[in-house]
Amino acid sequence: MAGRQDELAREQAVVSRLYARLDELRAVARDRLAETRREGPSGSPQNRSERDAFATMYSDRAARLDAVEDRLVFGRLDLDDGATRYVGRVGITDDEHRSLLTDWRAPAAQAFYRATAVHPDGVRRRRHLVTTGRTVSGIEDEVLDLDAVQDGLEVSTLSGEGALLASLAERRTGRMSDIVATIQGEQDRIVRDDLGGALVVQGGPGTGKTAVALHRAAYLLYAHRRVLERSGVLLVGPSRAFLRYIDQVLPSLGETGVVATTVAELLPGLRAEGVEEPAVAELKGRLLWGAAVRRAVRARERVPAADVPVRLDGVDLAVRRRDVREAIARARRTRKPHNEARATFVREMLTRLVDQYRTRTDSELSEHDVAVLTEDLRADRDVRVALNIAWFPLTPEKLVSDLWAKPHRLAEAAPQLTGAERELLRRSADSAWTESDVPILDEAAELLGEDDTVARAEARAAEAERAAELAYAKQVLDSTGAGGGLVDAETLASRFADSGPVLTTAERAAADRSWTYGHVVVDEAQELSPMAWRALVRRVPTRSMTIVGDVAQTSSVAGTRSWRDALDPVLRDGWRLAELTVSYRTPATVADAAQRFAAAAGLPVSPLTAARDVPAAMAAVRTDDLPGETARRAAGLVARHVAADGSGRVAVVAPADRLAQVRRALAEVLDGVVQGSSSPVDGESVVVQTPRQAKGLEFDAVVVVEPAEIAAVPGDLYVAVTRPTQQLVLVHSLDLPPGLVHEG
Numbered sequence: 001m002a003g004r005q006d007e008l009a010r011e012q013a014v015v016s017r018l019y020a021r022l023d024e025l026r027a028v029a030r031d032r033l034a035e036t037r038r039e040g041p042s043g044s045p046q047n048r049s050e051r052d053a054f055a056t057m058y059s060d061r062a063a064r065l066d067a068v069e070d071r072l073v074f075g076r077l078d079l080d081d082g083a084t085r086y087v088g089r090v091g092i093t094d095d096e097h098r099s100l101l102t103d104w105r106a107p108a109a110q111a112f113y114r115a116t117a118v119h120p121d122g123v124r125r126r127r128h129l130v131t132t133g134r135t136v137s138g139i140e141d142e143v144l145d146l147d148a149v150q151d152g153l154e155v156s157t158l159s160g161e162g163a164l165l166a167s168l169a170e171r172r173t174g175r176m177s178d179i180v181a182t183i184q185g186e187q188d189r190i191v192r193d194d195l196g197g198a199l200v201v202q203g204g205p206g207t208g209k210t211a212v213a214l215h216r217a218a219y220l221l222y223a224h225r226r227v228l229e230r231s232g233v234l235l236v237g238p239s240r241a242f243l244r245y246i247d248q249v250l251p252s253l254g255e256t257g258v259v260a261t262t263v264a265e266l267l268p269g270l271r272a273e274g275v276e277e278p279a280v281a282e283l284k285g286r287l288l289w290g291a292a293v294r295r296a297v298r299a300r301e302r303v304p305a306a307d308v309p310v311r312l313d314g315v316d317l318a319v320r321r322r323d324v325r326e327a328i329a330r331a332r333r334t335r336k337p338h339n340e341a342r343a344t345f346v347r348e349m350l351t352r353l354v355d356q357y358r359t360r361t362d363s364e365l366s367e368h369d370v371a372v373l374t375e376d377l378r379a380d381r382d383v384r385v386a387l388n389i390a391w392f393p394l395t396p397e398k399l400v401s402d403l404w405a406k407p408h409r410l411a412e413a414a415p416q417l418t419g420a421e422r423e424l425l426r427r428s429a430d431s432a433w434t435e436s437d438v439p440i441l442d443e444a445a446e447l448l449g450e451d452d453t454v455a456r457a458e459a460r461a462a463e464a465e466r467a468a469e470l471a472y473a474k475q476v477l478d479s480t481g482a483g484g485g486l487v488d489a490e491t492l493a494s495r496f497a498d499s500g501p502v503l504t505t506a507e508r509a510a511a512d513r514s515w516t517y518g519h520v521v522v523d524e525a526q527e528l529s530p531m532a533w534r535a536l537v538r539r540v541p542t543r544s545m546t547i548v549g550d551v552a553q554t555s556s557v558a559g560t561r562s563w564r565d566a567l568d569p570v571l572r573d574g575w576r577l578a579e580l581t582v583s584y585r586t587p588a589t590v591a592d593a594a595q596r597f598a599a600a601a602g603l604p605v606s607p608l609t610a611a612r613d614v615p616a617a618m619a620a621v622r623t624d625d626l627p628g629e630t631a632r633r634a635a636g637l638v639a640r641h642v643a644a645d646g647s648g649r650v651a652v653v654a655p656a657d658r659l660a661q662v663r664r665a666l667a668e669v670l671d672g673v674v675q676g677s678s679s680p681v682d683g684e685s686v687v688v689q690t691p692r693q694a695k696g697l698e699f700d701a702v703v704v705v706e707p708a709e710i711a712a713v714p715g716d717l718y719v720a721v722t723r724p725t726q727q728l729v730l731v732h733s734l735d736l737p738p739g740l741v742h743e744g
């Protein structure tokens with residue numbers, strides 16, 4: 001015992017020293033920030049923007065150092081050569097740049113996650129340090145000794161088992177936390193995999209796909225900071241509620257520059273809040289819309305049925321069919337988007353009308369005459385109308401809403417759809433946009449482009465200015481010796497370039513539909529339709545992606561049951577598959593029942609082994625009073641799992657048409673505790689949700705109401721029963737679906 005106390009004291013001394021150094025570094029960053037700000041708003045514009053850039057750099061650094069307070073150091077490696085290495089959230093060095101703490105993402109930390117007795121990787125002993133605040137409260141050692149394995153002494157395949165199991169047993173708070181101290185070997189291999197190409201991570205519920213995807217984003221930002229800081233990383237999740245559930249993970253890993261969005265929010269400034277039937281979403285998700293939108297755009301580049309007479313200065317002219325045909329062909333040859341190619345079409349037509357005028361009046365026209373005539377023609381109402389009809393300037397919204405509201409437009413664009421399918425898509429022009437409209441709108445935006453004659457001139461001027469700023473920023477970095485991996489010349493230049501508040505890469509990217517990212521992370525990727533894949537892939541020309549999901553949990557009819565079917569059309573052979581097989585969330589009893597159900601229902605399940613079991617993890621109650629029994633059971637779970645400090649979360653997962661009655665019953669039993677929120681992030685201890693709202697989330701305990709009804713979409717029931725970390729209660733009046741054991 002004394003030995004252990006001594007060890008704790010020794011580790012405490014190291015940990016205290018690391019926190020003291022962290023405090024020093026924070027103070028330095030704050031002092032520099034204060035100094036920069038003290039200089040006030042004087043000096044030349046160049047001085048001011050330089051100061052702004054440094055202020056942003058120091059405040060970024062201060063924010064990063066603040067974010068790593070909790071469990072700053074969590075590991076220690078004792079190496080064969082006698083050296084010792086501490087592993088933590090960030091790298092810390094002393095005044096002389098000697099390493100005190102190794103960033104978990106550095107190559108030197110990899111052995112902390114990967115070394116095993118069979119492959120010790122130069123490690124003699126791995127130590128997990130458990131800290132509470134700044135106090136070391138526990139130590140767990142693993143001696144990587146092959147003899148022990150051969151003697152059958154070391155049987156666990158989990159690394160840092162004690163620390164891992166303790167973290168799995170913790171009460172949930174409604175927010176996801178990082179797993180940096182206990183990442184397992186199979187997860188670490190995914191986290192540190194190469195940046196290039198698309199990596200698909202398939203795994204059953206609770207195998208850590210979301211956690212791994214987020215840690216991988218943090219790892220890539222560390223290992224490829226120069227590339228990714230400039231181009232940015234995009235994270236796509238299934239809903240706003242889900243993004244809020246995970247939004248503290250990356251900051252706790254010291255990374256704040258990731259753009260998080262949903263498919264519904266992919267287009268800046270457009271809100272897609274409408275809802276629609278699954279059958280409509282499925283239709284809109286089909287790949288056919290790529291070609292259909294192209295046809296719809298082409299239909300707005302049209303030769304009139306007859307020549308259109310126009311009159312200028314008493315001279316009769318005509319917008320002739322042949323001229324329109326040739327001008328259209330010429331404009332198309334530019335291969336520019338519709339609205340941009342329109343300038344070529346209009347110029348060509350005006351030239352031909354001037355030629356007609358010259359022939360009709362049999363006159364010599366000076367350069368000046370031609371310029372005046374061209375402008376008069378351009379301003380003439382009849383000419384404008386005739387040219388618009390031939391080449392209509394369009395917004396994506398107008399193009400797509402015409403498809404849904406005007407049957408002839410849809411028939412012309414998507415002739416392969418049946419009459420019944422077209423009828424299904426029909427809706428009025430003022431209907432709200434839905435999530436499945438977004439990829440179609442994106443396709444339209446891509447093909448239409450912008451009418452940007454002015455914008456292009458501005459862009460050229462801005463580009464010249466930016467080149468000058470870049471040169472200046474380089475000079476600043478050289479002369480001050482700043483940089484140090486925190487900011488590069490381009491980032492600095494882009495900060496100089498903004499006259500308003502300094503914008504980060506993430507802010508600029510989020511506001512720009514055509515921004516292309518350096519890496520895209522997609523979670524719950526099985527739900528995406530083929531059209532949504534097209535829209536995402538467009539945003540990452542390098543195809544560098546992390547795609548995580550579970551094809552057995554698919555609930556959207558537009559989603560996928562096979563990665564090959566979903567990805568081959570958009571990524572061809574540019575993707576590779578990795579699998580996660582250990583469930584960290586769900587107790588073994590529950591995981592096994594879920595697997596039996598899924599197999600019986602024919603879902604494409606992945607192999608799954610639970611990391612642990614929990615006593616009395618599962619129960620089923622048959623009743624004629626579903627709402628009442630549900631409420632009583634939920635109240636029991638709240639009493640058991642929600643602590644006085646507010647930690648602990650309980651969910652009731654019910655079919656959509658039962659939510660209201662369940663909420664009412666619960667409100668009676670729990671005295672108004674349930675506010676009707678559908679998100680655990682809002683601090684409520686108990687929430688009532690549909691399986692789809694619960695997707696990706698987790699709770700200490702879950703009541704699933706009438707599983708047989710939820711099983712109408714088997715993936716939904718699979719999701720519902722795999723949400724608890726401790727306890728699952730099935731409340732039912734109908735027979736349970738096959739595989740879910742009744743335990744009374």
Ligand SMILES: Nc1ncnc2c1ncn2[C@@H]1O[C@H](COP(=O)(O)OP(=O)(O)OP(=O)(O)O)[C@@H](O)[C@H]1O
Nearest residue numbers: 179182183184205206207208209210211584585696
């Ligand atoms: N190595 C680990 N150490 C500690 N906790 C872990 C580890 N791996 C996963 N977990 C925990 O297991 C739970 C499930 O993880 P996560 O939500 O990432 O799984 P998932 O595969 O995305 O699940 P689903 O398919 O249901 O969305 C989380 O609480 C996560 O923190």
